Amino acid sequence: MVLSLGVDTGGTYTDAVLIRDEETVIASAKSLTTRTDLAIGVGKAIQAVLEKAAVAPAEIAMASLSTTLATNALVEGQGGRVALIYIGFREADLGKHGLHDALKGDPALVIPGGHNHAGGVAAELDVDALRAFLAAHHGISGYAVAAQFATRNPAHELEVARIITEVTGAPVTCSHQLSSKLNGPKRAVTAVLNARLIGMIDRLIGRAQDALRNIGIDAPMMVVRGDGALMSAEQARERPIETILSGPAASIVGARWLTNVDNALVSDIGGTTTDIAVIRDGKPMIDPAGAQVGGFRTMVEAVAMRTHGLGGDSQVHPISEGLTGGVTLGPRRVLPVSLIAAEAPEAVHAALDEQLRMTAPGEHDTRFARRVPNVPTDGIDARAETLLARLGDAVLPLNKLLQSRLESSAMTRLIDRGIVQVSGVTPSDASHVLGRLDAWDTEAARKGLELFSRKRSGNGARLATSPEEMAQKIIDQMTEQTALTLLETAFAEEAEDFGLPPQTLARHVLTQRALANHRGLLALDAALNVEVVGLGASAPSYYPAVGECLHCKMRLPEHAGVANAVGAVVGRVTFRRSGTVTSPAEGKYRVHLETGPEDYLDADEAMTALEAHLRDVSQDAARTAGATDIHFVTERDIRSAQIEGQNVFVEGTIMVEASGRPRVAVE
Structure with missing residues (x-):
C-alpha cells in the first residue's frame, strides 16, 4: 500500500488529503492558512488528516503541494520589491506591454546590449551602467533580467546575472530561462513577476518542508505547476512563476480524477479567486498564449484558466449611484469581519459596538488592520514606517489607525506589499448571518452587516433594512457574478465567433433575457450546454443557485472542498x-x-x-x-x-x- 499526502495552501484555508494507491481518498482535513507562519496552518492540516486516518507519519511515501498564493499575489498586486535590467531595448519600451504595471513603481535600468535574430551581438553590454545602478539601489528582493533576442543567444543575460549575484547576492531571474520563445517584452514581464514572487514562494516551500520534518514525514516533496504537472520543491523555488495557477491547475486534475468527466466547465471558488477552466475529451485545455492572471499575460505554460477576483473573502463594495443601490464583489481579498473577530474578539467587538452607536455610517466601519510578521519591509517610505510603528502587533480599527488622507495611500502600499492585512465585509460574513457557515464569529458578522446596511443609495435610502436582507443581497450578487464568469468562459471557448467580446456577450440584454426565459412576441431561451463541476469548500453554499441561473447540471463531487489537494497527489x-x-x-x-x-x-x-x-x-x-x-x-x-x-x-x-x-x- 502506497500512501500519498496532498496539501493545498490557499488564501484562507490549507487543505490536506490522504490517497491510497492513487485510487482512494481515505481522509481529508482543513486548517486556516496562517500567513504569519505558513508552517502552522500546513502542520495543523497534516496532523488532522493523519489523525483522521490513524496513519503514522512514517507511512507517507510522497507529499505534494499546490498553492494559490502566487496567483493571489498577482491578482492582489502583492510581492517583493524588484528591479528590472532591460538590455537592448529603448526606454520608451517600458511603457508598453504592461511592464510599467508589472513593476508597480519599482526601479528599472535600460542599457545597451543584446543580440540580433541570428544570435550575433547587436551592441556591446554596458557593464559600467549596470554596476552604478546596483550601487544606487538597495532593498531589492529579486532582479529580473531581459535582453533582446536572449532566446537566440543568452550571453548578455547570463553576464548581467553573474554581476548581480557577485555584487548583491540577491536572486536573479533571466528571461531566457523561463521561455524559449521570442517576444522580449513579454518575457520581461514574466521575469519581473517571477522575481517578485521568489521570496514569498521560497518562504512557503521552506516552511512546508519544515512542517513535514517536524511531524516526522521523511518523503520527497513535490509542487504543482500551472499546467497541472509536478516538479520538485527545489525547482519551484527557482522558478516560482511556474506555480501561478498551481492551485487551480491541481483542482482541474482533481476534478477529472473525482468525476471522470470528459467535457465540462470546472469552476473552483476559493477565498480570493474563482478559477474557471474547460475539460475537453478528458483533458484540461492548455493556454497557447501563456497564463494570464492579475491582468498580466505571461509566457508560462499553464491550463487555459480564467481567474477572477471573486471568492468567499472578496471585499464587498457598496453601489451608491442610482436610485436602488446595491453591492459588487472583489477583486481584492480582505479578512472577513467574522474571522478577525475570532482572532481578536475584544478589540474587534469593542470597535464594532462603538461604530454601531454612531448615528451616521463611517468611511472605515468594519475595517481593521493587522501586521503580517516576517514579511520584509525594505524600501518602504517614512509614512508607511510611521503607520507600522503605530500599528505594532495589535489589531486596530482603521478609523483609529489612519490620521490623514495621505496615510491612506501609505496603507495601500503596505497592503500591496503583503505587509499589512485589512478586514471588511465579505460573502463569508453573509454566509454566517444566513446560517450557511459557522466557522468563525457569527455575532461579529451580524454587526458588520448591520453597519454595512446603513450605507445609502442614490435616493438616500439604506442599502438594506436588516443584516439578513444585506446578507441575501451579497449572496445574490455572488450568484450573479459567478454566472457571468461562467458565461464569459463559455463564449470565449465557443468554436463559433459571435462578433462581440465574451464579456459583452455574457452581459448582453438578449443573453440575460434568454436566461430568464423571456416570453413575449419572441421566445428566448439560453443555457449552458455542458455540466459545471463546482469545487471549493464554499461551492455547496453558492453553486446550486448558479446552476439554476444557467439552467445546467451542477455537479458537486464528494471531496470537492479538497480537489486541489487531490490533484496535487495524482498528477505526473x-x-x-x-x-x-x-x-x-x-x-x-x-x-x-x-x-x-x-x-x-x-x-x-x-x-x-x-x-x-x-x-x-x-x-x-x-x-x-x-x-x-x-x-x-x-x-x-x-x-x-x-x-x-x-x-x-x-x-x-x-x-x-x-x-x-x-x-x-x-x-
Missing part, C-alpha cells in the same frame, strides 16, 4: 523543452542553445543535435524532480519556402516532453 512529473534551428546564411544551420549558438552544415544534422540536447535537458529536469519510468514525446515543426523550384529550409522548432510518475519513499 512532466517537463517540456523546446528549441529552434535557423538558417542565417545559405548552407549554415544554427542551433540556439542556452550555452550559445552552434552552427552545422546540414539541416537534418542540426535538428538531430537539437533534439538530442532537448531530450537530455528535459530528462535531467524530470529526474531532478524525482520522476521514474520516464517516457518521451517529440514534436517537430519545420518551416520551408519554395525558391526557384527548390524547397529551402527556413526555420525548425522541436518540442520534447519527458514525463513519469514521481518516485516514492521506500523503507
Whole structure:
C-alpha cells in the first residue's frame, strides 16, 4: 500500500488529503492558512488528516503541494520589491506591454546590449551602467533580467546575472530561462513577476518542508505547476512563476480524477479567486498564449484558466449611484469581519459596538488592520514606517489607525506589499448571518452587516433594512457574478465567433433575457450546454443557485472542498523543452542553445543535435524532480519556402516532453 499526502495552501484555508494507491481518498482535513507562519496552518492540516486516518507519519511515501498564493499575489498586486535590467531595448519600451504595471513603481535600468535574430551581438553590454545602478539601489528582493533576442543567444543575460549575484547576492531571474520563445517584452514581464514572487514562494516551500520534518514525514516533496504537472520543491523555488495557477491547475486534475468527466466547465471558488477552466475529451485545455492572471499575460505554460477576483473573502463594495443601490464583489481579498473577530474578539467587538452607536455610517466601519510578521519591509517610505510603528502587533480599527488622507495611500502600499492585512465585509460574513457557515464569529458578522446596511443609495435610502436582507443581497450578487464568469468562459471557448467580446456577450440584454426565459412576441431561451463541476469548500453554499441561473447540471463531487489537494497527489512529473534551428546564411544551420549558438552544415544534422540536447535537458529536469519510468514525446515543426523550384529550409522548432510518475519513499 502506497500512501500519498496532498496539501493545498490557499488564501484562507490549507487543505490536506490522504490517497491510497492513487485510487482512494481515505481522509481529508482543513486548517486556516496562517500567513504569519505558513508552517502552522500546513502542520495543523497534516496532523488532522493523519489523525483522521490513524496513519503514522512514517507511512507517507510522497507529499505534494499546490498553492494559490502566487496567483493571489498577482491578482492582489502583492510581492517583493524588484528591479528590472532591460538590455537592448529603448526606454520608451517600458511603457508598453504592461511592464510599467508589472513593476508597480519599482526601479528599472535600460542599457545597451543584446543580440540580433541570428544570435550575433547587436551592441556591446554596458557593464559600467549596470554596476552604478546596483550601487544606487538597495532593498531589492529579486532582479529580473531581459535582453533582446536572449532566446537566440543568452550571453548578455547570463553576464548581467553573474554581476548581480557577485555584487548583491540577491536572486536573479533571466528571461531566457523561463521561455524559449521570442517576444522580449513579454518575457520581461514574466521575469519581473517571477522575481517578485521568489521570496514569498521560497518562504512557503521552506516552511512546508519544515512542517513535514517536524511531524516526522521523511518523503520527497513535490509542487504543482500551472499546467497541472509536478516538479520538485527545489525547482519551484527557482522558478516560482511556474506555480501561478498551481492551485487551480491541481483542482482541474482533481476534478477529472473525482468525476471522470470528459467535457465540462470546472469552476473552483476559493477565498480570493474563482478559477474557471474547460475539460475537453478528458483533458484540461492548455493556454497557447501563456497564463494570464492579475491582468498580466505571461509566457508560462499553464491550463487555459480564467481567474477572477471573486471568492468567499472578496471585499464587498457598496453601489451608491442610482436610485436602488446595491453591492459588487472583489477583486481584492480582505479578512472577513467574522474571522478577525475570532482572532481578536475584544478589540474587534469593542470597535464594532462603538461604530454601531454612531448615528451616521463611517468611511472605515468594519475595517481593521493587522501586521503580517516576517514579511520584509525594505524600501518602504517614512509614512508607511510611521503607520507600522503605530500599528505594532495589535489589531486596530482603521478609523483609529489612519490620521490623514495621505496615510491612506501609505496603507495601500503596505497592503500591496503583503505587509499589512485589512478586514471588511465579505460573502463569508453573509454566509454566517444566513446560517450557511459557522466557522468563525457569527455575532461579529451580524454587526458588520448591520453597519454595512446603513450605507445609502442614490435616493438616500439604506442599502438594506436588516443584516439578513444585506446578507441575501451579497449572496445574490455572488450568484450573479459567478454566472457571468461562467458565461464569459463559455463564449470565449465557443468554436463559433459571435462578433462581440465574451464579456459583452455574457452581459448582453438578449443573453440575460434568454436566461430568464423571456416570453413575449419572441421566445428566448439560453443555457449552458455542458455540466459545471463546482469545487471549493464554499461551492455547496453558492453553486446550486448558479446552476439554476444557467439552467445546467451542477455537479458537486464528494471531496470537492479538497480537489486541489487531490490533484496535487495524482498528477505526473512532466517537463517540456523546446528549441529552434535557423538558417542565417545559405548552407549554415544554427542551433540556439542556452550555452550559445552552434552552427552545422546540414539541416537534418542540426535538428538531430537539437533534439538530442532537448531530450537530455528535459530528462535531467524530470529526474531532478524525482520522476521514474520516464517516457518521451517529440514534436517537430519545420518551416520551408519554395525558391526557384527548390524547397529551402527556413526555420525548425522541436518540442520534447519527458514525463513519469514521481518516485516514492521506500523503507
